[in-house]
Amino acid sequence: MRYMLLINNDEAALANTPVEKAQQMSAAYAAYTEALKKSGAWLAGERLRPTQATTSVRIADGKTNVIDGPYADTKEQLAGFYMIEAADIDTAIDWAARCPAASTGTVELRPIWEMADYMPKK
Amino acid sequence: MDSRPDIARAAAEAAARESYGKLVAWLAARTRDVAAAEDALADAFAAALERWPRTGVPEKPEAWLLAVARRRRVDAVRRRLTSEAGRDHLKLIAEEAEARMTDEDLPDERLRLMFACAHPAIESGVRAPLILQTILGFDAATIASAFLLSPATMGQRLVRAKSRIRETGIPFRVPERTELGERLDAVLEAIYAAFTEGWSDPAGTETRRRNLATEGIWLGRLVASLLPDEPEALGLLSLMLFAEARRAARRDPAGDYVPLAEQDHALWDHALVDEAEACLRGAATKGVIGRYQLEAAVQSVHAARRLTGRTDWIAIRELYDALFSIAGSPVVAINRAVAIAETEGAVAGLATLYVLGDDKRLNDYQPYWAARAGLLARLGQGPQAVEAYDRAIGLERDPAVRRFLQEKRTALTR
Numbered sequence: 001m002r003y004m005l006l007i008n009n010d011e012a013a014l015a016n017t018p019v020e021k022a023q024q025m026s027a028a029y030a031a032y033t034e035a036l037k038k039s040g041a042w043l044a045g046e047r048l049r050p051t052q053a054t055t056s057v058r059i060a061d062g063k064t065n066v067i068d069g070p071y072a073d074t075k076e077q078l079a080g081f082y083m084i085e086a087a088d089i090d091t092a093i094d095w096a097a098r099c100p101a102a103s104t105g106t107v108e109l110r111p112i113w114e115m116a117d118y119m120p121k122k
Numbered sequence: 123m124d125s126r127p128d129i130a131r132a133a134a135e136a137a138a139r140e141s142y143g144k145l146v147a148w149l150a151a152r153t154r155d156v157a158a159a160e161d162a163l164a165d166a167f168a169a170a171l172e173r174w175p176r177t178g179v180p181e182k183p184e185a186w187l188l189a190v191a192r193r194r195r196v197d198a199v200r201r202r203l204t205s206e207a208g209r210d211h212l213k214l215i216a217e218e219a220e221a222r223m224t225d226e227d228l229p230d231e232r233l234r235l236m237f238a239c240a241h242p243a244i245e246s247g248v249r250a251p252l253i254l255q256t257i258l259g260f261d262a263a264t265i266a267s268a269f270l271l272s273p274a275t276m277g278q279r280l281v282r283a284k285s286r287i288r289e290t291g292i293p294f295r296v297p298e299r300t301e302l303g304e305r306l307d308a309v310l311e312a313i314y315a316a317f318t319e320g321w322s323d324p325a326g327t328e329t330r331r332r333n334l335a336t337e338g339i340w341l342g343r344l345v346a347s348l349l350p351d352e353p354e355a356l357g358l359l360s361l362m363l364f365a366e367a368r369r370a371a372r373r374d375p376a377g378d379y380v381p382l383a384e385q386d387h388a389l390w391d392h393a394l395v396d397e398a399e400a401c402l403r404g405a406a407t408k409g410v411i412g413r414y415q416l417e418a419a420v421q422s423v424h425a426a427r428r429l430t431g432r433t434d435w436i437a438i439r440e441l442y443d444a445l446f447s448i449a450g451s452p453v454v455a456i457n458r459a460v461a462i463a464e465t466e467g468a469v470a471g472l473a474t475l476y477v478l479g480d481d482k483r484l485n486d487y488q489p490y491w492a493a494r495a496g497l498l499a500r501l502g503q504g505p506q507a508v509e510a511y512d513r514a515i516g517l518e519r520d521p522a523v524r525r526f527l528q529e530k531r532t533a534l535t536r
Contacts, residue, residue: 024525024528027515027528028515028516028524028528030512031511031512031513031515031516031528032515032516033516034512034513034516035486035512035513035515035516035517036516038485038513039485039486089272089275090270090271090275093270093271093272094270094486097270097519098516098517098518098519100521100524102519103520103521
């Protein structure tokens with residue numbers, strides 16, 4: 001099954017991380033990505049720029065609203081993602097727990113809703 | 123460390139869990155319906171967890187629980203009596219238990235309940251969670267976090283296992299001598315699983331997990347006291363006590379990981395080490411060796427460093443050889459390879475590890491990569507060591523251990 005690992009971190013706290021620690025954290029992510037790849041679980045993964053670079057778009061009553069900033073104001077912000085292949089949710093949880101973000105923020109796990117599961121076959 | 127109210131709360135909570143477990147076991151042993159027994163006591167147990175820390179533990183804790191259960195559940199039970207036939211005798215049994223307790227203690231059926239929970243007909247992965255829930259009253263969400271499963275999955279597995287006990291007629295009895303060994307293994311394995319899940323949070327930052335290590339030891343003591351002639355029960359208790367004794371030494375004041383060889387043994391809990399040694403000696407008098415006694419013996423050799431100032435790796439190597447021949451798990455095999463490296467050199471250790479590497483299960487197994495990285499580094503094979511460290515770092519859950527591995531890796535590229 002495919003799972004999305006949504007990485008949520010406190011941006012403000014992370015921005016104040018000393019350089020040396022930030023480098024250590026980046027190296028941990030690199031190692032984690034590598035472990036995913038070596039294990040054959042990695043499908044995709046990217047880091048997102050902070051929310052100050054975010055733009056939200058919404059059309060209501062025929063009017064397009066373009067907003068600076070994220071859709072929802074939350075304590076932790078979406079900071080990146082991994083898409084992985086895992087046999088089941090237990091394996092996916094194992095991977096989520098190894099993600100460096102699990103000890104600094106929250107890793108949200110969402111199964112991909114495969115089209116075959118919601119579109120009946122014709 | 124702990125303040126006085128914390129200690130009082132912990133003591134009250136332990137008493138509540140103890141009485142709760144006894145009652146669940148007593149009721150379930152008579153109806154085989156674990157879920158109904160838990161249901162009947164759920165409200166009373168919650169009330170005890172809430173009240174006893176403030177008021178103190180009542181004189182007859184089991185009678186208190188049953189009285190509250192009866193008062194609060196009388197309507198619910200009445201409703202169930204009409205809707206669900208077959209559970210009606212539960213209330214009568216509860217009353218019988220209450221009557222008994224006016225003049226004597228309730229017989230302790232927890233061992234029987236544990237044997238039912240760790241029955242071969244119960245899926246092995248759910249045995250430890252089931253024991254934690256029925257004997258100690260932990261909820262599914264707490265257990266799920268400790269075992270790294272989703273609460274919904276854990277809840278389903280527990281419910282399924284309990285129906286299985288009832289529907290397949292799993293007996294609530296301590297097995298006969300002839301089959302006791304194998305069956306006891308399953309019980310001990312479940313207890314050890316609970317302990318190691320708790321052990322994996324060395325800093326004790328997650329209260330749920332730290333509790334699990336404590337509860338594992340508590341269950342170990344219970345089994346050892348109920349089966350005093352079983353050397354492996356004593357062996358497991360000894361093993362857990364050795365490990366627990368080192369808890370404070372596993373992190374430095376900055377929260378960084380300290381490997382066993384570098385731990386300051388002054389920080390070990392010497393009373394626990396002494397108790398562990400006594401358990402191991404007690405087990406040895408029975409003259410039957412087993413996995414847990416051997417593992418405890420390895421810990422005993424490590425603990426001897428506090429007296430001799432050195433680690434006897436030849437003894438450890440021999441113990442792992444013995445362990446490997448009776449219980450050749452990947453964990454044992456890796457530890458044995460490390461012991462070989464210490465006695466015969468890194469080349470021999472690494473050769474042993476490479477043979478293991480054929481096992482695909484080790485691909486995502488952190489200790490394998492960490493051991494491999496350490497030995498490669500010792501042999502001056504920098505680039506390969508870095509690669510192995512990267513794998514180990516990427517597979518590690520604990521941030522402190524991850525930092526430790528990262529520092530080792532950095533030292534290689536400097």
